[in-house]
Amino acid sequence: MYKYYMLIIVLHTLCKTALGVQLPKDIKKCHFGDTKCLIVSINDLIKRYPKGIPEIGLPPLDSTRLEDVAILDRPNVGAVWLTFYTRDNVNRGFNNATITHVDGFSRDPTKNIMTIEAHIPSLIHEATYDMLGRYLLFVANTTGKLKSDFQNVQLKLTIKSVLEYRNHKRYLKIYELKPKVELDRWIVWFDNLYRENTDLTIAVNRAFNENWLEFWNGLEPGLMKSFAQCFTGMLNKVFENVAYDDMFLPDVGENE
Ligand SMILES: *[C@@H]1O[C@H](CO)[C@@H](O)[C@H](O)[C@H]1NC(C)=O
Ligand SMILES: *[C@@H]1O[C@H](CO)[C@@H](O)[C@H](O)[C@H]1NC(C)=O
DSSP, X not given: OXXXXXXXXXXXXXXXXXXXXXXXXXXXXXXTTOXXXXXXHHHHHHHHOTTOBXXXXXXXXXXXXEOOEEEEEOOSOSSEEEEEEEEEEEEEOGGGOEXXXXXXXXXXXXXXXXXXXXXXXXXXEEEEEEEEEEXXXXXXXXXXXXXXXXXXXXXXXXXXXXXXXXXXXXXXXXXXXXXEXXXXXXXXXXXXXXXXXXHHHHHHHHHHHHTHHHHHHHHHXXXXXXXHXXXXXXXXXXXXXXXXXXXXXXXXXXXX
C-alpha cells in the first residue's frame, strides 16, 4: 500500500514538472502580439486575484512585500552626506492598477523591447527607515516608520528579456527593466524624525511635503532603482513558474 502511494506521488510530481505550472483557467489566453486582448486579460487577472496567485508565484497585489533598498547612499565625505535605507517594505495598491498599454509580447520577445504601461490611483508604501547623515553641523541618525502615498501614478516599464529552455518549454527571463514614473503628488510622513523634538519632526515633514517635487527629483535615481527591483522580482517569479508559451494560445497554421 505504502509503495503504491509513493508511486502516485512520484508520478504526480513528474507529471507536474513535465506539464509545468499553468495560469488559472479563468484567465483568457491571447495570441502572441495581440495587445488588445492582452490588456483585457491582464486587467481581468488583476481584478480577479487581488490576493495574488501563489501557485504561479504572483504575490499579493493589495499588500506586496519588497526587498530592503538603499534610496540614497552618499559616500561618507565632505560637509553633506546622507544614507537612507528602507526595510520591512510593503506596497499597497497594485490591485487597483489598470494596464493601459502593452507592447512587444510577440512570439519571440527577445527580438524586441517589451513595454507595459499602467495607471495606479494611489500607491501606498510603508516601511521602516534608517537615516544616517550630516548636513553641515546637523547630524541625523534616526530609525522610524515612514508612510508614502504616490498619487495618480503613470507607470511605464521598458523590458528586455531572454528565453530559457526547460523541459522543452520556453521560459522568459527579464534581464533589464527600466521604470518611468510620473505622478500628481507624493505625500510622505516620517515618524520619529527627531526623537527628542516633535515640533521639528512636524516642521520637517511639512517642508518635505510642500517641496515634494524637488525631493522627488533628487531621490528619483534611488527610487527608480527600488521600483525596478520590485517589478523585476514580481514579474520574474511568474515567468519562472509559467512557461512563456503556456501564457498564450498555440499558434495554429503558422510555421517557423
Ligand atoms: C483600492 O481600491 C479599493 C476599492 O476601491 C479601496 O478600498 C482601496 O483603499 C484601494 N487601495 C489603495 C491602496 O488605494
Ligand atoms: C547612531 O545611533 C546609534 C544608537 O542610537 C549608535 O549606536 C550609533 O553609533 C550612531 N551612529 C553614528 C554614526 O552616530
